[in-house]
Amino acid sequence: MKLSAQIKNLLVFALVTESLCVTYLLYLPSFARTISVLYTFAGIAIGVGLLWLHPSKPIASAHPKYHAIPSLFYQPIYRYRWLVMGIVLIAMCYFGIKWMEDSPLNYKDADMLPIIQTMCHRALIGNWSSIYDPIPEIWGGITPIYLPAMWLPFCLPEWLHIDIRWLTILSFFIVFCIFLWKVHPLQKQAFPLLLSCFLLFWWIFTNEKSGLIPYTEEGIVILYYAFLVYALATRKAWLIGIAASFCVLSRYALIGWLPVMVVYFIYLRDWKRLIQFIIAGIACFVLLVLIPFGWHVFRNLFMLPSEYIAFAARVWHDAAHVFMESLGWAKFFGPGRIALLHYLLISLSFIIPMAYLFIVLGQQKKYLFTQTGIMLSSLKITLVVFYSLIDVPYLYLFYTSSFVSLLGVAYFFQSKQSSKTLG
Numbered sequence: 001m002k003l004s005a006q007i008k009n010l011l012v013f014a015l016v017t018e019s020l021c022v023t024y025l026l027y028l029p030s031f032a033r034t035i036s037v038l039y040t041f042a043g044i045a046i047g048v049g050l051l052w053l054h055p056s057k058p059i060a061s062a063h064p065k066y067h068a069i070p071s072l073f074y075q076p077i078y079r080y081r082w083l084v085m086g087i088v089l090i091a092m093c094y095f096g097i098k099w100m101e102d103s104p105l106n107y108k109d110a111d112m113l114p115i116i117q118t119m120c121h122r123a124l125i126g127n128w129s130s131i132y133d134p135i136p137e138i139w140g141g142i143t144p145i146y147l148p149a150m151w152l153p154f155c156l157p158e159w160l161h162i163d164i165r166w167l168t169i170l171s172f173f174i175v176f177c178i179f180l181w182k183v184h185p186l187q188k189q190a191f192p193l194l195l196s197c198f199l200l201f202w203w204i205f206t207n208e209k210s211g212l213i214p215y216t217e218e219g220i221v222i223l224y225y226a227f228l229v230y231a232l233a234t235r236k237a238w239l240i241g242i243a244a245s246f247c248v249l250s251r252y253a254l255i256g257w258l259p260v261m262v263v264y265f266i267y268l269r270d271w272k273r274l275i276q277f278i279i280a281g282i283a284c285f286v287l288l289v290l291i292p293f294g295w296h297v298f299r300n301l302f303m304l305p306s307e308y309i310a311f312a313a314r315v316w317h318d319a320a321h322v323f324m325e326s327l328g329w330a331k332f333f334g335p336g337r338i339a340l341l342h343y344l345l346i347s348l349s350f351i352i353p354m355a356y357l358f359i360v361l362g363q364q365k366k367y368l369f370t371q372t373g374i375m376l377s378s379l380k381i382t383l384v385v386f387y388s389l390i391d392v393p394y395l396y397l398f399y400t401s402s403f404v405s406l407l408g409v410a411y412f413f414q415s416k417q418s419s420k421t422l423g
Helices: 003-021 029-052 064-074 076-102 112-124 148-159 165-180 190-206 218-234 237-248 252-268 271-302 304-318 335-367 371-388 395-414 418-422
Strands: none
Touching (some): 029 395, 112 148, 165 218, 218 237, 252 271
């Protein structure tokens, strides 16, 4: 069997396995430990397989000015895509409305969205100096801890006076559209790709166990990571820097990957892209954090991980099922080794991605890894390490990594050049 076939089979099998682990295999609690290990190794396999990903290229057209836009509507494959998009949008709205009616925003059920809603309200009335002040109406004065890129987009539905969860639905619809336009239904691998997509979206929108639509803000985070996958596929450093900044300024999961990118650009001696990547990242940080909120707020948010040990201990005491019935390796450490897990999370989130990069660079000429593949592969490995070792493994957190897999593999099979290199 040629290397190309082996890599394709690996990616397909690992993607379906990872998608099952984060969805319907969760109904087998007696196998929770096995599923956690399987989820981690499936993610690693996807990361390795993506090493051969080629950059995304637009489809050439003889007369692009006259034929590119009409072809999006008149070619049969595109008409089917528009039809599927319409059907999926209606389905997402239907299930979204159902979730909103069945689960009104209530901080006693889940305080994340009510806190974000309050932050958005303060921003919209111009009270920016008090956005991160305690909220007396929630738990007697809880202090907001969400990074700017997490809560700022929710100002739009709050300004429109609609349920802020519509932003989550919109985010998922955009992610679905990105995936749909990367998959050709006549591909040999189309069925497992579409199956994985169906498993993720159907589970998220119909299953109470995920809790993602009614209770969390994770949709916007997943959209940011979809944007980052797109940026990596195009290899535009300034776009990668912007996308990475939005990811980091919503969740810290990506932080161990940033030095990997810097080192990789230095290795390539690609000073132009290195400077673009750094400047874009710094610009986003200054515009989204320092100018509106100042250094004090950033320092407080940056120090939050130091409080996770105490928080994890409380969750172990009050809701141990969060660890035992979800993914992640925290269940293997137990409540007696919370600090050990936390320090492993911090250290290995930096060490493993960097070590992985050096190993890959050492084998690059032998196996013909691509630049795009190395960047996206190291991203996936970083996410696998972070979420496998996360202190409190709430289930909704794991979908970010799964959607990176889904889109990454879709981009891989879209590439017309992958078979030429691998064959």
